[in-house]
Every structure is written in structure tokens, then in C-alpha cells.
Amino acid sequence: MLFAAGFGTRMAPLTAERPKPLIPVAGRALIDHARDMAAGAGIGRIVANLHYLPDQLDRHLAGTGVTTVLETPDILDTGGGLRNALPHLGPGPVFTLNTDAVWTGPNPLTALAAAWDPDRMEALLILVAPSDATGHAGAGDFRRDAGGRLTRGPGLIYTGAQIVAPDRLHDIPDPVFSLNRLWDMAAADGRLFGIVHTGGWCDVGRPQSIPLAEALLREATDV
Secondary structure (H helix, E strand, O other), X not given: OEEOOOOXXXXXXXXXXXXXXXXXXXXXXXXHHHHHHHHHOOOOOEEEEEOOOHHHXXXXXXXXXXXXXXXXXXXXXXXXXXXXXXXXXXXXXXXXXXXXXXXXXXXXXHHHHHHOOOOOOOEEEEEEOHHHEEOOOOOOOEXXXXXXXXXXXXXXXXXXXXXXXXXXXXXXXXXXXXXXXXXXXXXXXXXXXXXXXXXXXXXXXXXXXXXXXXXXXXXXHHO
């Protein structure tokens, strides 16, 4: 599941006439960097949710094999958006990926697949330390114990990539809600886990982050 429905308000004015996933970084649209990562992990079924300026994204993704799901009349946030897309994703756990970041190093989706344990986990998030979070400020979102379980609090930053079991999405009555609701339910049962990305990551949420992301990608290519 590629999250591509947002308004991109932090990326203004670049999002005045195009959706954030189509903003180019190192010569490629952000959503294409995300598609490359999914393809590199061998993921065959990819769905993207659309809301803001959806026709542009629909045209861009035509012929790529990505199924698009329009959220209308209202945008549904990450939890509502994932639940709305489930008929196209099929049963079982789902990878979700924000489209406003670039990565270097090991493919995070491959790392998530290798670490996923459905007997213990309801959600498995990939995280970075604040010192390794290019273009992102803040003290972190989660603490991680020695066994990989997560609790809320300053420590590690969520990168926007995870595997999640979507079953309990149907227990939430609201049409619009964040995946934070699902994570809190999983954490209460000791089933929220995380792993730490060992490569580079850049949050491309603001215009000033674009040169940072391009430098990160350039450095990885030069090594």
C-alpha cells in the first residue's frame, strides 16, 4: 500500500499544482522511488490511494501495474485509507509505505519481511535513530526493548514503512482515522514491534529536504 492521498501542505508551494508524490527527487518522482523499493522486495500487488489532484497520479501510474483507489468525497487518513483499499490488497498482512521519503542501504521492505513473525506481531515498523534521520526533527516516536517490542516515547523515529495485520481495522467505527489507532491497540497487547534501518533515510516533507535527499542518494551511489 503506497500512501499517496495527502495534500502535501508542508511541501507548499511545490504542491500548489501537483501532488507531493509527483515531486521529483534526483530526477524521479517520489512515488517512483517508492515503487522501485516495492519491486526490489518482490512485491507484486501494489495499491496507491489518491485524493488530492488524483488525475495527475492516475496518469503517471497508468501502465505501471499499480492499482489506484480514489478516496472521495473525503480523505480517509492512513487507517481509513488502508481499510478502504483492502478489497484490492487481498487477505493477510500488508506492507504500507509512505511516499515522501528516500532510502539508501538495504531494502527496508525486504528487512521487514525477513523479521515478520505473525505469531507474535500485529505490526512491525522500521525505525531510525534521530541522529540518522535526515530532514527530520524531533526526539522520536517509540522506545524499543531488547526483544524488539515498541512503546510510545522519545527514542526512535518511524520511517513510514511497516508490515501490519489489518484485521482490527474493522473494529474501529470511525471512517477517518490514523494507523496510530491500530498501533496503540497492538501495543496494548504486546504485539507492536520494530526493527532499525541500517542505511540512510531522508524525510522529504518540505522543499528544503529535497537537496538533502538528493545528496543522500548521491553519496550512496558514490560509495
